[in-house]
Amino acid sequence: MPLNPPQPAQQPCVVVGAGPVGLVAALALRRRGVPVLVIEAEPANRTRPGSRAIFLGEPTLRRLEDVLPGLGTSVAEAGIQVMGYDAFYGGRRVFRQRLKPAPPLRWGRSLPQKLTEEIVYAEAVVHGVEFRWGQPVVGVSTTPDGATLELASGERIDTPYVIAADGARSAVRKALGIIMRGSTDDTPFIIVDVDEHPDGCTPTMPGHFHYGCPELDGRNVMHMPFATGMRVDLQCRPTDDAEYLASPEGLREWLPRVEDPWYVDHVRWVSTYLFHQVVAESFTDPARRVLLAGEAAHLFAPFGGRGLNSGVIDATDAAWAIADACTAGTPTAAGQLIARCAADRRRWALHNRDVSSRALRIMRASDPAMRAGRADAARRGWHRCGGRLAPGWPTARSRSRLGPRWRPGWAACRSGCVRRVCIDLREASGASPRHAGE
Numbered sequence: 079m080p081l082n083p084p085q086p087a088q089q090p091c092v093v094v095g096a097g098p099v100g101l102v103a104a105l106a107l108r109r110r111g112v113p114v115l116v117i118e119a120e121p122a123n124r125t126r127p128g129s130r131a132i133f134l135g136e137p138t139l140r141r142l143e144d145v146l147p148g149l150g151t152s153v154a155e156a157g158i159q160v161m162g163y164d165a166f167y168g169g170r171r172v173f174r175q176r177l178k179p180a181p182p183l184r185w186g187r188s189l190p191q192k193l194t195e196e197i198v199y200a201e202a203v204v205h206g207v208e209f210r211w212g213q214p215v216v217g218v219s220t221t222p223d224g225a226t227l228e229l230a231s232g233e234r235i236d237t238p239y240v241i242a243a244d245g246a247r248s249a250v251r252k253a254l255g256i257i258m259r260g261s262t263d264d265t266p267f268i269i270v271d272v273d274e275h276p277d278g279c280t281p282t283m284p285g286h287f288h289y290g291c292p293e294l295d296g297r298n299v300m301h302m303p304f305a306t307g308m309r310v311d312l313q314c315r316p317t318d319d320a321e322y323l324a325s326p327e328g329l330r331e332w333l334p335r336v337e338d339p340w341y342v343d344h345v346r347w348v349s350t351y352l353f354h355q356v357v358a359e360s361f362t363d364p365a366r367r368v369l370l371a372g373e374a375a376h377l378f379a380p381f382g383g384r385g386l387n388s389g390v391i392d393a394t395d396a397a398w399a400i401a402d403a404c405t406a407g408t409p410t411a412a413g414q415l416i417a418r419c420a421a422d423r424r425r426w427a428l429h430n431r432d433v434s435s436r437a438l439r440i441m442r443a444s445d446p447a448m449r450a451g452r453a454d455a456a457r458r459g460w461h462r463c464g465g466r467l468a469p470g471w472p473t474a475r476s477r478s479r480l481g482p483r484w485r486p487g488w489a490a491c492r493s494g495c496v497r498r499v500c501i502d503l504r505e506a507s508g509a510s511p512r513h514a515g516e
């Protein structure tokens with residue numbers, strides 16, 4: 079893949095945040111010959127909590143491959159291929175899918191986010207990304223000539239461009255006065271990461287979605303294996319004491335009812351979430367010197383894996399737009415490149431927010447129409463719906479043309495049967511088949 083020649087006289091562009099999105103953005107900038115400084119609030123030897131993004135889709139892996147040949151393959155090889163999916167309703171199986179083993183970049187892979195970060199970080203160091211750890215950014219100001227970042231230490235850093243990848247509480251976004259718009263779900267979820275069972279069964283298990291699980295008094299529960307462990311998600315009722323259910327005593331009460339009791343003694347991490355479905359009202363500043371990426375720009379419920387998958391596309395699109403802007407010739411042309419990237423990524427974020435909200439709505443079935451549909455389907459036998467897509471569901475051929483109007487992730491048939499479908503994550507994350515050197 080052709081690289082732009084290095085521009086040694088150029089001031090480093092700054093990436094704020096060394097999470098997965100910031101690391102990918104920094105590496106993508108370096109691969110286009112742009113000097114980069116990553117400024118991270120936490121120390122270099124920090125511990126990253128939980129497994130977080132456990133599924134990286136095929137287009138995400140291919141995008142990593144575009145950034146650096148071999149990178150997508152390394153990440154894929156650190157993960158596992160989930161070999162199938164089962165869906166149950168009220169104790170009855172309504173859907174079953176089994177997959178054949180596929181090459182590394184096919185179908186996506188499941189691994190803890192920490193592993194993905196370690197692999198990308200190692201490459202970023204090798205490719206000359208500079209890091210400053212333990213230096214929180216507290217302010218930013220921009221002019222048509224560049225941006226100035228203020229660190230907690232009082233130091234000021236001038237830079238031509240900033241990628242703000244400083245996560246959900248982004249200090250950069252706040253300093254620019256950019257508001258997040260959307261809603262917060264009122265149903266708590268408990269997310270439990272457990273170790274891999276020593277008998278080797280964990281990575282061979284299919285992903286499992288149980289709606290109205292009888293062993294959990296009708297709550298929804300999901301489990302999903304990933305390299306080194308497994309995630310169990312419990313959807314609480316609004317009236318549940320989520321803190322108790324997430325406590326060691328609470329876990330002992332419900333987890334062995336749905337998983338092998340061995341796992342309750344091997345809980346790696348547990349947390350309670352209320353999911354936000356919010357998108358920044360702008361992904362750039364008026365001077366077009368900052369681009370927001372990843373959770374600094376949007377927060378989605380994790381169902382459908384749209385967070386990091388779309389964050390990687392934000393990161394690479396932002397890096398390539400900035401690399402192009404650095405050589406655009408005129409400030410107007412440079413500004414247009416940044417504005418176009420911001421508008422495009424925001425359009426996809428709005429789409430992803432809507433799709434994740436819809437997935438949550440289907441899971442909660444809190445509106446009367448959905449509840450009635452489910453009851454009817456349960457009475458008539460959901461198994462009859464298994465394997466069929468919703469009426470009017472687009473064919474594979476038409477999907478490629480529908481773009482952001484297509485809403486994949488979860489399908490419900492007319493009678494309310496819910497099934498998770500194979501997500502076209504190129505579409506879901508908004509990745510276009512573009513290459514770093516283009």
Ligand SMILES: Cc1cc2nc3c(=O)[nH]c(=O)nc-3n(C[C@H](O)[C@H](O)[C@H](O)COP(=O)(O)OP(=O)(O)OC[C@H]3O[C@@H](n4cnc5c(N)ncnc54)[C@H](O)[C@@H]3O)c2cc1C
Nearest residue numbers: 095097099119130131132133215244245372373385386387
């Ligand atoms: C339970 C859970 C499950 C998930 N599952 C999936 C999944 O399966 N698939 C998927 O695609 N996504 C998933 N996600 C979402 C995914 O984890 C996020 O999209 C991803 O972590 C976002 O990465 P980021 O780099 O934008 O933010 P972060 O990972 O939050 O990184 C931000 C970085 O910025 C640093 N920082 C913060 N403030 C400052 C500051 N002022 N100055 C300097 N640095 C700062 C932070 O220390 C951190 O290192 C899940 C999320 C959760 C919570």
